[in-house]
Amino acid sequence: MKIIIDTEEKKLNLRIPTFLVKRKLVIKWILSKSKVEIDKTKLKKFISVFKRIRKKHKNLEIISVKSSDGEIVRILL
Amino acid sequence: MKRSFGEQFSRLRKEKKFTQERIAELLGVSPQAVSKWENDLSYPDIELLVDIAELLDTSIDDLLGAKKTEVAIVPEAERKSVDELFLRLIVNSSDGDKVRINVPVSLLIAGLELGVEPQITMNHDALKSIDFKQLINMIEKGVIGKLLEVESSDGDIVEIFVE
Numbered sequence: 083m084k085i086i087i088d089t090e091e092k093k094l095n096l097r098i099p100t101f102l103v104k105r106k107l108v109i110k111w112i113l114s115k116s117k118v119e120i121d122k123t124k125l126k127k128f129i130s131v132f133k134r135i136r137k138k139h140k141n142l143e144i145i146s147v148k149s150s151d152g153e154i155v156r157i158l159l
Numbered sequence: 160m161k162r163s164f165g166e167q168f169s170r171l172r173k174e175k176k177f178t179q180e181r182i183a184e185l186l187g188v189s190p191q192a193v194s195k196w197e198n199d200l201s202y203p204d205i206e207l208l209v210d211i212a213e214l215l216d217t218s219i220d221d222l223l224g225a226k227k228t229e230v231a232i233v234p235e236a237e238r239k240s241v242d243e244l245f246l247r248l249i250v251n252s253s254d255g256d257k258v259r260i261n262v263p264v265s266l267l268i269a270g271l272e273l274g275v276e277p278q279i280t281m282n283h284d285a286l287k288s289i290d291f292k293q294l295i296n297m298i299e300k301g302v303i304g305k306l307l308e309v310e311s312s313d314g315d316i317v318e319i320f321v322e
Contacts, residue, residue: 124273131269138242143173143261150255 165199230304253314
Protein backbone atom coordinates (compact mmCIF):
# COMPACT_ATOMS: atom_id res chain seq x y z
CA MET A 83 0.00 0.00 0.00
CA LYS A 84 1.33 3.44 -0.92
CA ILE A 85 0.52 6.90 0.35
CA ILE A 86 1.80 9.70 -1.85
CA ILE A 87 1.81 13.30 -0.67
CA ASP A 88 2.92 15.91 -3.16
CA THR A 89 3.10 19.53 -2.05
CA GLU A 90 5.13 22.50 -3.27
CA GLU A 91 7.71 21.99 -0.52
CA LYS A 92 7.75 18.23 -0.10
CA LYS A 93 7.09 15.03 -1.90
CA LEU A 94 6.50 12.04 0.36
CA ASN A 95 6.12 8.52 -0.89
CA LEU A 96 5.19 6.25 2.01
CA ARG A 97 5.12 2.54 1.45
CA ILE A 98 3.15 0.61 4.03
CA PRO A 99 3.99 -3.09 3.99
CA THR A 100 0.85 -4.96 3.03
CA PHE A 101 1.49 -7.67 5.60
CA LEU A 102 0.84 -4.99 8.25
CA VAL A 103 -2.49 -3.98 6.72
CA LYS A 104 -3.55 -7.61 6.45
CA ARG A 105 -2.70 -8.43 10.07
CA LYS A 106 -5.77 -9.10 12.17
CA LEU A 107 -4.20 -7.29 15.13
CA VAL A 108 -3.61 -4.13 13.14
CA ILE A 109 -7.15 -4.08 11.72
CA LYS A 110 -8.55 -4.78 15.19
CA TRP A 111 -6.54 -1.86 16.55
CA ILE A 112 -7.75 0.46 13.79
CA LEU A 113 -11.37 -0.59 14.30
CA SER A 114 -11.13 -0.35 18.08
CA LYS A 115 -10.09 3.30 17.63
CA SER A 116 -13.33 3.89 15.77
CA LYS A 117 -15.26 1.94 18.42
CA VAL A 118 -16.49 -0.72 16.01
CA GLU A 119 -17.33 -4.09 17.55
CA ILE A 120 -15.51 -6.85 15.73
CA ASP A 121 -16.89 -10.20 14.72
CA LYS A 122 -14.01 -12.66 14.17
CA THR A 123 -15.63 -14.42 11.19
CA LYS A 124 -16.42 -11.14 9.48
CA LEU A 125 -12.90 -9.87 10.13
CA LYS A 126 -11.49 -13.02 8.54
CA LYS A 127 -13.76 -12.49 5.54
CA PHE A 128 -12.71 -8.84 5.25
CA ILE A 129 -9.04 -9.77 5.24
CA SER A 130 -9.58 -12.43 2.61
CA VAL A 131 -11.52 -9.96 0.38
CA PHE A 132 -8.76 -7.39 0.90
CA LYS A 133 -6.08 -9.90 -0.17
CA ARG A 134 -8.09 -10.95 -3.22
CA ILE A 135 -8.75 -7.37 -4.30
CA ARG A 136 -5.13 -6.37 -3.83
CA LYS A 137 -3.98 -9.28 -5.94
CA LYS A 138 -6.49 -8.43 -8.66
CA HIS A 139 -6.06 -4.65 -8.67
CA LYS A 140 -2.52 -4.03 -7.50
CA ASN A 141 -1.67 -0.32 -7.24
CA LEU A 142 -5.33 0.63 -7.58
CA GLU A 143 -5.77 4.28 -6.64
CA ILE A 144 -8.44 4.21 -3.98
CA ILE A 145 -8.22 7.81 -2.86
CA SER A 146 -7.03 10.88 -4.70
CA VAL A 147 -7.28 14.38 -3.30
CA LYS A 148 -6.17 17.44 -5.25
CA SER A 149 -6.48 20.68 -3.37
CA SER A 150 -7.07 23.97 -5.16
CA ASP A 151 -3.53 25.08 -4.27
CA GLY A 152 -2.01 22.05 -6.01
CA GLU A 153 -1.36 19.72 -3.09
CA ILE A 154 -1.99 16.09 -3.93
CA VAL A 155 -2.63 13.10 -1.67
CA ARG A 156 -3.06 9.67 -3.21
CA ILE A 157 -3.60 6.30 -1.57
CA LEU A 158 -2.84 3.26 -3.66
CA LEU A 159 -3.71 -0.30 -2.75
CA MET B 160 -21.94 15.92 -14.94
CA LYS B 161 -19.69 15.57 -17.96
CA ARG B 162 -16.07 14.60 -17.26
CA SER B 163 -13.26 16.47 -18.93
CA PHE B 164 -11.07 14.70 -21.48
CA GLY B 165 -8.16 14.80 -19.02
CA GLU B 166 -10.14 13.17 -16.20
CA GLN B 167 -11.55 10.54 -18.51
CA PHE B 168 -8.19 9.75 -20.12
CA SER B 169 -6.45 9.56 -16.73
CA ARG B 170 -9.12 7.25 -15.29
CA LEU B 171 -9.07 4.89 -18.25
CA ARG B 172 -5.24 4.86 -18.38
CA LYS B 173 -5.06 3.88 -14.71
CA GLU B 174 -7.71 1.20 -15.18
CA LYS B 175 -5.57 -0.29 -17.94
CA LYS B 176 -2.55 0.01 -15.63
CA PHE B 177 -0.49 2.05 -18.10
CA THR B 178 2.03 4.48 -16.68
CA GLN B 179 2.16 7.92 -18.30
CA GLU B 180 5.58 7.00 -19.70
CA ARG B 181 4.35 3.73 -21.20
CA ILE B 182 1.30 5.19 -22.89
CA ALA B 183 3.41 8.10 -24.18
CA GLU B 184 5.84 5.59 -25.68
CA LEU B 185 3.01 3.62 -27.32
CA LEU B 186 1.49 6.77 -28.80
CA GLY B 187 4.81 8.26 -29.86
CA VAL B 188 4.49 11.39 -27.74
CA SER B 189 6.40 12.67 -24.71
CA PRO B 190 5.32 11.83 -21.13
CA GLN B 191 5.04 15.59 -20.57
CA ALA B 192 2.39 15.77 -23.32
CA VAL B 193 0.42 12.99 -21.59
CA SER B 194 0.68 14.82 -18.28
CA LYS B 195 -0.66 18.00 -19.93
CA TRP B 196 -3.61 16.10 -21.42
CA GLU B 197 -4.47 14.70 -17.99
CA ASN B 198 -4.43 18.13 -16.44
CA ASP B 199 -6.53 19.55 -19.30
CA LEU B 200 -3.71 21.92 -20.21
CA SER B 201 -3.63 20.64 -23.79
CA TYR B 202 -5.31 18.03 -25.98
CA PRO B 203 -3.98 15.31 -28.26
CA ASP B 204 -4.07 15.74 -32.03
CA ILE B 205 -7.35 14.56 -33.48
CA GLU B 206 -5.58 11.75 -35.41
CA LEU B 207 -4.34 10.31 -32.13
CA LEU B 208 -7.83 9.86 -30.68
CA VAL B 209 -8.42 6.60 -32.56
CA ASP B 210 -5.14 5.12 -31.28
CA ILE B 211 -5.87 6.30 -27.74
CA ALA B 212 -9.37 4.80 -27.81
CA GLU B 213 -7.98 1.50 -29.10
CA LEU B 214 -5.23 1.38 -26.47
CA LEU B 215 -7.66 2.14 -23.68
CA ASP B 216 -10.26 -0.23 -25.07
CA THR B 217 -12.95 2.43 -25.25
CA SER B 218 -14.77 4.63 -27.75
CA ILE B 219 -13.94 8.17 -28.79
CA ASP B 220 -17.32 9.25 -27.42
CA ASP B 221 -16.41 7.84 -24.04
CA LEU B 222 -12.97 9.46 -24.15
CA LEU B 223 -14.52 12.83 -24.86
CA GLY B 224 -16.92 12.36 -21.99
CA ALA B 225 -19.96 12.06 -24.23
CA LYS B 226 -20.97 8.71 -22.80
CA LYS B 227 -24.10 9.09 -20.72
CA THR B 228 -23.78 7.76 -17.22
CA GLU B 229 -27.44 7.13 -16.69
CA VAL B 230 -28.67 4.54 -14.29
CA ALA B 231 -29.27 1.14 -15.84
CA ILE B 232 -30.32 -2.25 -14.57
CA VAL B 233 -28.10 -5.00 -15.88
CA PRO B 234 -29.81 -8.36 -16.47
CA GLU B 235 -28.63 -11.06 -14.08
CA ALA B 236 -26.87 -13.07 -16.79
CA GLU B 237 -24.81 -10.05 -17.87
CA ARG B 238 -23.84 -8.77 -14.42
CA LYS B 239 -20.17 -8.48 -13.50
CA SER B 240 -18.89 -9.98 -10.26
CA VAL B 241 -18.69 -7.52 -7.37
CA ASP B 242 -14.89 -7.77 -7.58
CA GLU B 243 -15.10 -6.08 -10.98
CA LEU B 244 -17.45 -3.31 -9.88
CA PHE B 245 -16.30 -0.05 -8.34
CA LEU B 246 -18.13 2.52 -6.30
CA ARG B 247 -16.73 5.87 -7.36
CA LEU B 248 -17.31 8.92 -5.26
CA ILE B 249 -16.44 12.25 -6.83
CA VAL B 250 -16.40 15.47 -4.86
CA ASN B 251 -15.74 18.80 -6.55
CA SER B 252 -15.74 21.51 -3.94
CA SER B 253 -16.65 25.07 -4.78
CA ASP B 254 -13.18 26.25 -3.77
CA GLY B 255 -11.49 23.95 -6.29
CA ASP B 256 -10.60 20.89 -4.20
CA LYS B 257 -11.15 17.57 -5.95
CA VAL B 258 -11.64 14.28 -4.16
CA ARG B 259 -11.91 10.94 -5.92
CA ILE B 260 -12.68 7.74 -4.01
CA ASN B 261 -12.62 4.49 -5.88
CA VAL B 262 -13.65 1.47 -3.83
CA PRO B 263 -14.11 -2.07 -5.13
CA VAL B 264 -17.70 -2.99 -4.28
CA SER B 265 -16.66 -6.30 -2.70
CA LEU B 266 -14.35 -4.47 -0.29
CA LEU B 267 -17.13 -2.06 0.62
CA ILE B 268 -19.51 -4.97 1.26
CA ALA B 269 -16.94 -6.70 3.50
CA GLY B 270 -16.31 -3.42 5.34
CA LEU B 271 -20.02 -2.81 5.93
CA GLU B 272 -20.47 -6.39 7.17
CA LEU B 273 -17.61 -5.76 9.59
CA GLY B 274 -19.50 -2.79 11.00
CA VAL B 275 -17.67 0.07 9.34
CA GLU B 276 -20.07 2.90 8.63
CA PRO B 277 -18.74 5.22 5.95
CA GLN B 278 -19.97 8.79 6.23
CA ILE B 279 -19.66 11.76 3.94
CA THR B 280 -19.20 14.89 5.99
CA MET B 281 -20.41 17.84 3.98
CA ASN B 282 -22.68 20.79 4.42
CA HIS B 283 -25.69 18.93 3.07
CA ASP B 284 -28.22 16.92 5.05
CA ALA B 285 -28.90 14.49 2.19
CA LEU B 286 -25.30 13.30 2.29
CA LYS B 287 -25.24 12.69 6.03
CA SER B 288 -27.95 10.08 5.66
CA ILE B 289 -26.64 8.10 2.68
CA ASP B 290 -27.37 4.47 3.41
CA PHE B 291 -24.48 2.52 1.92
CA LYS B 292 -26.21 -0.78 2.70
CA GLN B 293 -29.11 0.37 0.53
CA LEU B 294 -26.68 1.30 -2.23
CA ILE B 295 -25.16 -2.20 -2.04
CA ASN B 296 -28.67 -3.67 -2.24
CA MET B 297 -29.25 -1.74 -5.45
CA ILE B 298 -25.89 -2.82 -6.90
CA GLU B 299 -26.63 -6.46 -6.08
CA LYS B 300 -29.88 -6.10 -7.99
CA GLY B 301 -27.90 -4.99 -11.05
CA VAL B 302 -28.16 -1.20 -10.81
CA ILE B 303 -25.17 0.60 -12.31
CA GLY B 304 -24.40 4.15 -13.42
CA LYS B 305 -24.80 7.40 -11.58
CA LEU B 306 -26.66 6.64 -8.38
CA LEU B 307 -26.49 10.06 -6.81
CA GLU B 308 -25.68 13.67 -7.58
CA VAL B 309 -25.98 16.32 -4.91
CA GLU B 310 -25.04 19.98 -5.03
CA SER B 311 -24.75 21.61 -1.65
CA SER B 312 -25.83 25.15 -0.89
CA ASP B 313 -22.20 26.32 -0.98
CA GLY B 314 -21.61 24.85 -4.43
CA ASP B 315 -19.89 21.55 -3.58
CA ILE B 316 -20.89 18.72 -5.91
CA VAL B 317 -20.91 15.06 -4.89
CA GLU B 318 -21.54 12.25 -7.34
CA ILE B 319 -21.68 8.53 -6.69
CA PHE B 320 -21.27 6.10 -9.57
CA VAL B 321 -21.15 2.36 -9.90
CA GLU B 322 -19.08 1.24 -12.85
